[in-house]
Amino acid sequence: MGRAKFFWWWRYGLTGLACLFFLSGCHAHKDATPRTTAAARTTITALVWAPDWPQEMLQIAAEFSKLNPDVRVDVQFMIGNSVEENIKPRVAGGTLPDFVSVNPNAYAAELADQGVLADLRGTSAWNNMLTPLKADWTSRRGKGFGISGGVATTMIYYNREMFAKAGITQLPTDFYAFLRVCAQLKRAGFTPIMWSGGFPNMLGNGPFASGFANDVVANDADWRNKMADGTLNLDTPAVADIFAKMALIPERGYVQPAFMTTGYDEGIRLFKEGKVAMAFEGSWSAGSMLHGNAFQTGVFVPPWNARGAQVVPVLGSETGFAVCETPRKAAALRFLEFMAGKGFLILQKKRHNISPFRENAGTAVSDPVIVDYTNAVRRYPVTASPYYSSLPSNTIEYVHGLMQDVLLHKITPALAAKRLDQSVKNEANMHYK
Template sequence: MRGLKFAALIGGLTGLLCLLALGGCEPRDATRAATAAAPVRTTVTALVWAPDWPEEMLKIAAEFDQANPDVHVNVQFMIGNSVEENIKPRVAAGTLPDLISVNPNAYAAELADQGILADVRGTTAWSQMLEPLKGDWTSRRGKGFGISGGVATTMIYYNRAMFARAGIKTLPTNFDEFLDVCARLKRAGMIPIMWNGGFPNMLGNGPFASGFANNVVAREPDWKQKMADGTLNLNTPEVADIFARIALIPERGYVQPAFMTTGYDEGMRLFKDGQAAMAFQGSWAAGMMMRGNRFEAGVFVPPWNAPGQTVVPVLGSETGFAVCETPRKAAAMRFLEFIAGRGFPILQRKRHNISPFENGAGTAVSDREIVAYTQTLSRYPVTASPYYSSLPSNTIELVHNLMHDVLLKKITPREAAKRLDESVKTEAKMHYK
């Protein structure tokens, strides 16, 4: 009896265990099936320089997410005065994200040759980029390290109505004439030009770049190679004059009050609100500067040339996008393609810049006057590169400080030229091979 009872007990326990096992297997199998069905989502981090179009960048990322359910883009925005000051600490710490904004300069090119930035020559975006721009984005070792965000040029935007009230019928064609225009606007009770003292990036893109174009590039055809190998002499009266002119405009009272604290957005508002007759800005801000005003705006080449000399304008590649060598490189490449493809019209609806791509011009919104202006510049015998692609990365940050120090009268323009020369030569010794 005991044997039978024991056998029955064992049989019952065995059956119970089987039922429990079967009961436990069913949800585990369902979980495995659900897990297998759900796509694995890769998160790509993008660190972007978008001081005047952050909402558009977020919309591009959102539309990419919707079209690519297996990839999510986490957008972060650069802060401060330059792209390089955002990148350098991350390079040093080995914490670069998957996609970043970069400038077409020697620093970014070196990152590509060091294997930090990926080669993007195999992308559709690269193949469709305008041929003249590809050289800006090619490293010494032949790697394509980024895609341009646009064709970049800096110009002076002006308020046609304010010019008319001051009796100005002819646009200035040299620096002396420009000073005369400023004087006439001031006598008419207007602020002649907005100065971005609180955002030295625009002082660099504006009066510094135009000064460098007309005082250095115009005089030295091989300036770029000489800067790279350390033989370009920048400790000259002509370079000192670049800084002197930056200080001269406010010294004569031709800029807005508290100009040293005027930031990027505030500066554009001053122009758009009719509080300043002129403003240095880039083609990338055409949508903001040319539209939505209570007046008609125009543009002209910054006349930083001396009388009798042909003006040298600034024309090149705008800040663009690069993919970093991370485990998520493939997903980041897809996002790069999206930015240059379906995403480009999104940012263009606000910016109205010049497309850097051969195709898609029909879908990209560009201001007609800016297009005509850029086409005119392309026919000039000599043009200069934007300052962020001309100078070594450490020198870019130095120039911001030098301009501030000259404006605050902490140093003289001649001292600024000497320090600029020392910085460029030091960078050449460290990097030129």
């Protein structure tokens, strides 16, 4: 081969090889495009209040990501004594999660009206929620700001065997009858009731909510509007009675030792192990409270009413779920829909609560005992909301300290009522309504 021909072949051969490499690179680039897209998953943050179902929440997130491989859920659990104390720093710092637990109260409704929480009225989850619950989750401007986690009602669970051994044949129907039952149980050698002084959230859901129901709601049909505009008077003997009853139970020796350090899980364990005869708990704990016990468990309406007065039970929406207005809102809405569908069924395997939805109510696991109790409570002429949807947000946290201070004899019930009244009025003045 001549030098000229060899040069020509070498020159154009390299050019051809370059083209081949270029084309190969083009094809490689095209082939890589789907892999790049698949790797670019959207990660949403879910800040969730799940004191008794953390494993179920992690399972829900994992199942969702299996069905939605383009979305990863970073689950973070709330800590402390309330939902609000977890949300407020995020709002103030601009570090909002994409999916968040919220309560059906004025604070969350105001977040929706301020554009912090998304309007959920266009979702299937909202449309499938029981109609009576929607009012709890509608803001002043008409936005649907959350989906209920269940139909919430509080009750007293009791150990039927202990009651029988103590000779108790009739359930108490007023507070003084309740005290007699406690005295009878104590004489029989049993600790009458569990008091969760170390977890004031349950003090709020239990004796405070029932006290508020029977001492305030029962006597003023317009209490909610008056609380919102600051005209509801809570500096009264009736409100002091709420705190006095709460303190009276341990003063008479009707609670477990070291009750001021008893937390949520420990309180449930004390009941399940037969160390206390009764426990103030919610329908959300039915799965834990009714199953795996060595005894039969019954429930009754907390008799925090005066003798001869109609008892007012607590009934409303449980802590639920909302979506924040973030760049990942669309993915968070998909997770909300899953949470209200297949996710809720996973949740129910642990909790056995009353479903807040129409379509999956028949397939969700619910205990007949709780279903019958809830249906009976719905027929009462007056019911009250849970404390977390009754009180202003800052007052929710404040009342936790008031209850503990009363139990520790740092303040009197009358002073607690006075301070509660001041807090509610201050909140009204600051327009948390």
